[in-house]
Amino acid sequence: MNLFSHVQHIVADALKAMTQAGELPEGLDMSRVMVEPPRDASHGDVATNAAMVLSKPAGKPPRAIADALAVRLAAHSDIASAEAAGPGFINMRLAPAFWPRVMEAALEQGDAFGHSALGAGRKVNVEYVSANPTGPLHVGHCRGAVFGDALANLLQVAGFNVLREYYINDAGGQIEVLARSAFLRYREALGDAIGDIPAGLYPGSYLIPVGQALAAEHGRALLQMPDDQWLPLLRAKSIAMMMDLIRDDLAALEIRHEVFFSEKSLHDSGAIAQTVDGLRQRGLVYQGSLPPPKGEVPEDWEDREQTLFKATDFGDDIDRPLMKSDGSYTYFAADVAYARDKIERGFSELIFVLGADHGGYVKRLQAVASALSGGKVDVVVRLCQLVKLFRAGEPVRMSKRAGEFVTLRDVVEEVGPDVVRFMMLYRKNDAALDFDFQKVTEQSRENPVCYVQYAHARVNSVFRKAGESLTHEKPDFSLLTDPAELDVIRRIAQYPRMVEAAALAHEPHRIAFYLYELASDFHSLWNKGKDSPQLRFIVEDEPKLTVARLALLRVIRYVLGNGLNILGVRPVEEM
RNA sequence: GACCCCGUAGCUCAGCUGGAUAGAGCACUCGCCUUCUAAGCGAGUGGUCGCAGGUUCGAAUCCUGCCGGGGUCGCCA
Numbered sequence: 001m002n003l004f005s006h007v008q009h010i011v012a013d014a015l016k017a018m019t020q021a022g023e024l025p026e027g028l029d030m031s032r033v034m035v036e037p038p039r040d041a042s043h044g045d046v047a048t049n050a051a052m053v054l055s056k057p058a059g060k061p062p063r064a065i066a067d068a069l070a071v072r073l074a075a076h077s078d079i080a081s082a083e084a085a086g087p088g089f090i091n092m093r094l095a096p097a098f099w100p101r102v103m104e105a106a107l108e109q110g111d112a113f114g115h116s117a118l119g120a121g122r123k124v125n126v127e128y129v130s131a132n133p134t135g136p137l138h139v140g141h142c143r144g145a146v147f148g149d150a151l152a153n154l155l156q157v158a159g160f161n162v163l164r165e166y167y168i169n170d171a172g173g174q175i176e177v178l179a180r181s182a183f184l185r186y187r188e189a190l191g192d193a194i195g196d197i198p199a200g201l202y203p204g205s206y207l208i209p210v211g212q213a214l215a216a217e218h219g220r221a222l223l224q225m226p227d228d229q230w231l232p233l234l235r236a237k238s239i240a241m242m243m244d245l246i247r248d249d250l251a252a253l254e255i256r257h258e259v260f261f262s263e264k265s266l267h268d269s270g271a272i273a274q275t276v277d278g279l280r281q282r283g284l285v286y287q288g289s290l291p292p293p294k295g296e297v298p299e300d301w302e303d304r305e306q307t308l309f310k311a312t313d314f315g316d317d318i319d320r321p322l323m324k325s326d327g328s329y330t331y332f333a334a335d336v337a338y339a340r341d342k343i344e345r346g347f348s349e350l351i352f353v354l355g356a357d358h359g360g361y362v363k364r365l366q367a368v369a370s371a372l373s374g375g376k377v378d379v380v381v382r383l384c385q386l387v388k389l390f391r392a393g394e395p396v397r398m399s400k401r402a403g404e405f406v407t408l409r410d411v412v413e414e415v416g417p418d419v420v421r422f423m424m425l426y427r428k429n430d431a432a433l434d435f436d437f438q439k440v441t442e443q444s445r446e447n448p449v450c451y452v453q454y455a456h457a458r459v460n461s462v463f464r465k466a467g468e469s470l471t472h473e474k475p476d477f478s479l480l481t482d483p484a485e486l487d488v489i490r491r492i493a494q495y496p497r498m499v500e501a502a503a504l505a506h507e508p509h510r511i512a513f514y515l516y517e518l519a520s521d522f523h524s525l526w527n528k529g530k531d532s533p534q535l536r537f538i539v540e541d542e543p544k545l546t547v548a549r550l551a552l553l554r555v556i557r558y559v560l561g562n563g564l565n566i567l568g569v570r571p572v573e574e575m
Numbered sequence: 576g577a578c579c580c581c582g583u584a585g586c587u588c589a590g591c592u593g594g595a596u597a598g599a600g601c602a603c604u605c606g607c608c609u610u611c612u613a614a615g616c617g618a619g620u621g622g623u624c625g626c627a628g629g630u631u632c633g634a635a636u637c638c639u640g641c642c643g644g645g646g647u648c649g650c651c652a
């Protein structure tokens with residue numbers, strides 16, 4: 001049961017009754033009427049802005065509407081009191097009998113509590129990571145990987161039909177560099193002295209196994225071939241092995257994409273040519289030249305004609321090139337064909353999780369989807385800001401030139417996947433994040449992973465002590481009346497609404513913050529048991545109370561488990 | 576020059592799509608361990624929400640213009 005939508009219905013009914021009674025004019029727009037938690041819990045359990053929103057269209061002062069509405073609301077059996085306050089809020093306190101019903105419903109739903117039908121099965125494509133297959137993932141990929149995965153989980157829980165996808169950039173010039181680098185390692189594996197890796201090729205040692213595999217597979221045969229014969233072989237082999245590497249890196253974070261989509265396949269199948277032709281027939285492609293950027297004009301700028309897509313017709317700032325001067329397609333052209341493919345697969349929303357350096361792509365992706373789908377398909381781009389690495393407050397230096405980059409694998413192996421995932425999500429995606437190896441492994445309240453995990457572990461410790469036998473009796477939640485207990489119950493009642501709001505906003509970090517708050521409420525309650533034995537979860541000689549408390553713990557465990565599941569963090573049984 | 580993010584307590588950050596007296600943690604001060612794990616809890620101190628206008632019943636939130644920090648800007652992917 002979603003507490004807020006439940007009360008929303010009560011408010012809507014009361015407003016309808018007021019309209020019928022002639023207290024409100026017919027045909028008012030009720031869409032802005034909200035039922036929300038009050039900012040300050042002392043104001044009540046739920047509040048509505050109905051009177052303020054309707055004041056103007058109804059031509060009545062907000063307090064007048066509020067007073068009349070409050071009387072009707074207070075008459076409802078689920079509402080203990082309703083009173084107008086402030087500029088026209090109506091604060092409501094729910095009937096004491098209401099909370100046990102919320103808890104019973106939550107207990108009944110178990111692991112599914114908080115799941116929602118909001119998405120109504122709409123097909124959503126979430127594309128994330130999509131790193132070039134030229135080496136292992138580095139720490140910069142980490143955030144987008146975790147964010148995209150948690151967002152996909154969140155949308156799933158909210159009732160969307162989610163597909164996780166990875167776009168393999170296997171068609172460009174960097175793949176040729178990769179193949180040539182692998183060729184060098186192949187020669188090395190055959191015993192040639194290759195000396196230093198020439199500038200412009202990838203120096204990473206992760207290509208050594210590729211060379212060895214090629215040597216084992218082909219012997220010296222490739223050495224005799226001209227470039228254009230061995231290059232396709234090496235491209236394919238290197239990409240395959242790099243993708244295996246990347247899949248392994250992702251698996252270390254429990255990330256598994258369902259679809260790996262090849263850019264090259266779009267070239268090979270003719271999909272790009274087809275898509276561009278389609279746009280051309282609609283008059284959206286033309287030959288023209290773009291103005292140079294104002295301000296700092298590049299040194300080598302020369303005016304030239306290009307094949308352009310009229311992205312400006314669809315909200316972009318500038319038209320975008322589809323073809324290079326040698327007649328081959330641009331990366332963007334492949335993007336257009338890829339978008340068409342996704343649209344044809346029936347997605348109604350395309351989500352792209354990108355690094356902040358791709359901010360310039362947002363408008364063109366939206367323009368493409370708009371042009372290809374007639375505005376029916378939404379494009380949502382979520383940009384992940386940089387992660388800065390620290391160790392005990394000191395920045396971790398990385399030198400790309402020397403090949404000294406911290407890999408995703410390094411980070412996961414040092415602090416563990418759960419810490420990485422939680423910390424990457426304990427910040428809004430569009431704000432930069434500092435990641436300190438030392439701090440995140442400290443065991444203190446400053447470390448939110450630990451704090452939430454500790455709550456889960458404590459819940460389990462009570463069950464270990466109590467045994468599971470009592471937990472199967474039917475609990476009487478009305479026995480739970482302490483303010484600290486009610487704080488926890490109110491927090492739990494907010495969970496379904498919070499999940500929906502987080503899903504709509506595409507903001508998985510809200511789950512992480514919610515869990516921290518729930519853990520905080522729980523730790524408070526726990527400690528009250530230290531001062532007053534009557535508030536402990538297991539109370540001697542009070543079996544009914546104990547049953548109710550254990551049922552509360554079960555629901556807490558469901559919510560913590562459910563939330564951590566969305567984040568992709570494994571709940572621990574003990575610490 | 577244009578576009579995109581960010582600017583909230585000394586520090587690190589939330590702020591539920593426009594709501595009430597802007598909240599947590601850390602730091603600082605003071606309390607709580609014979610107990611279901613003190614990896615915890617309670618109390619206190621701390622704010623010109625970058626600045627200036629605007630929109631309205633009401634703005635940290637929306638609009639405009641500045642200031643400061645980061646990012647991006649035609650054949651790379």
